[in-house]
Amino acid sequence: MSEIIVVTSGKGGVGKTTVTANLGLGLAKLNKKVVVVDTDIGLRNLDVVLGLENRIVYNLIDVIEGSCRMKQALIRDKQCDNLCLLPSAQTRDKTAITPEQMIKLTDDLSEEFDYILLDCPAGIEQGFKNAIAGANRAIVVTTPEVSAIRDADRIIGLLQANEMPRVQLIINRLRMDMIRRGEMMSVEDVTEILAVELLGAIPDDEAVVIATNQGEPLCGQDSMSGQAFLNICRRIAGEDVPFLNFQAKQGVFKRLSGIFKK
């Protein structure tokens, strides 16, 4: 059975779309057949992060309403043939679809793909309810900030209330230098507060901004965040990748910051 994973956060701007794009690419690079679905109807963004905005002909709503076949709406990624995008509609709103239609859509997709990643809109309204309806696993993205963590806690509560079988946490935009100074909550602090299984942590890295500017996710590339994303993908795929690399990451960070200080 394929895994249907919803990437959610509650708060906007914490990196859901970037995480979805990178995890999609990473899993595809691990030879899995992956589709990333943008469920943010009216505010689509996953297409630009993947650099596929010029190739959109049909969208999610067209598929749901039967205006086109699934194959016509799916867009193959530039970097990896195993990865497809199902873009969202820009001219409609969240009420255009129902949770039942989402379940049907994810069921149809699961015939063809190993992993279905759903990029959830911010908030806890209709869009969120639609996105989680078909999922059998949830990844909550947060940053080490009070506002993001508070919203993540609310989302985790809602996911548990909806009997989501598995809820895991990704902590994004960690700044090791600030954590060392005690001016930012650490991975351990956030995991302790939210009390859910940790899937991985991503350092705050300008390579992510550059990759998004270029529309080419960096998962697996030779940067700290690229490696962090790939590790998360391997964990999703069931590999036992140790969290030890946080320490190593700190080491690299230290060395890097050392170089720049000179």
Place this chain on the structure above:
Amino acid sequence: MIHFRNKRSGHVAKDRLKLLLVSERLDCSPQMMTMLQNDMIRAVSRYFTVQEQKVEIRYLKDTTTVLAKIPLKADIQESYPGF
């Protein structure tokens, strides 16, 4: 209540979040949480001298348990009677 002076902001954030999330998870306002905390301090203070600044209330989702950590003053010399 808890005072944040001389503390790194990371710590401050963690402490603030802990209290806030307990109140939200229990669907109980922060004011009520503070009242609960003060009531507990008052109750325990009748018998022991409490280190009020270090009192911590947590809520464990998995076992639906409220956990209160109420450290006492060990040094009798420094201690003062309750309320």
